[in-house]
Amino acid sequence: MFDRHREIVNSIEGLDDREKEFLYSALNLHGHICGGMPMGYVAGLAALKALSCEREKNMDKFVIINVGDKHAAGCFADGVQFATGCTFGKGVMKKEAKGKWTFMLVDKVNEKAVKVKIKPELLKKAFSAPFITEYRIKGVKPTDVPAEVAEPAFKRPFALKLEDIVNVEGPFEFKVSKGKSCFNLQICEICGDAIAENYARIVDGKIVCLDCFPY
Structure with a gap:
């Protein structure tokens, strides 16, 4: 091929x-x-x-x-x-x-x-x-x-x-909005998955991923 x-x-x-x-x-x-x-x-x-x-x-x-x-x-x-x-x-x-x-x-x-x-x-x-x-x-x-x-x-x-x-x-x-990439890592305190920091959420003081985010 x-x-x-x-x-x-x-x-x-x-x-x-x-x-x-x-x-x-x-x-x-x-x-x-x-x-x-x-x-x-x-x-x-x-x-x-x-x-x-x-x-x-x-x-x-x-x-x-x-x-x-x-x-x-x-x-x-x-x-x-x-x-x-x-x-x-x-x-x-x-x-x-x-x-x-x-x-x-x-x-x-x-x-x-x-x-x-x-x-x-x-x-x-x-x-x-x-x-x-x-x-x-x-x-x-x-x-x-x-x-x-x-x-x-x-x-x-x-x-x-x-x-x-x-x-x-x-x-x-073409005007482009400026933004920075995220290079920081977090660990979800419920399921243990590694996640990009900009996708992490805080629930009751815990860092969680979107899968574990209840809202």
Whole structure:
């Protein structure tokens, strides 16, 4: 599987070695070959380009993404995460479920942002392609879609011009509220679980976690 993933990614033109490496990692984590994840990846690269910034390594940028649940958009979100470096795990990607293939990338340091939307006509083509109409809509798992169908769907976004994939609004000013991360640990005095201090509560003079908090 990993060797085939490497072959697919290396066959894509227009990406530098660094972008290919992150796409390869994205494909391995995502777990299956489809058109949605690379669409999100390309959209994420477009957002970085519009903001004139690099992929996030720390927590100086964040993404608000508008995909929802159970509508074939989780793949898109994985692509955006890997391209931008703004991940749910780092707490710099937030989902505001609207059932849309749109997101906003915010540079917290410079207080600038861009909004990115996948063009409706591209989505219509994607949803009328065999990957969806002949397989996914009939309940076939993504990993069971034949390679001759799945791989062209994966490569297609990279063969298009950015202006044919996304609409980008901005950059524009975006004020960001400042806050500090918590690095302090507490132990719940009822269940004994370790908890981040900013999630601890006090009940009758005892430090408790939210599971043990009675109110």
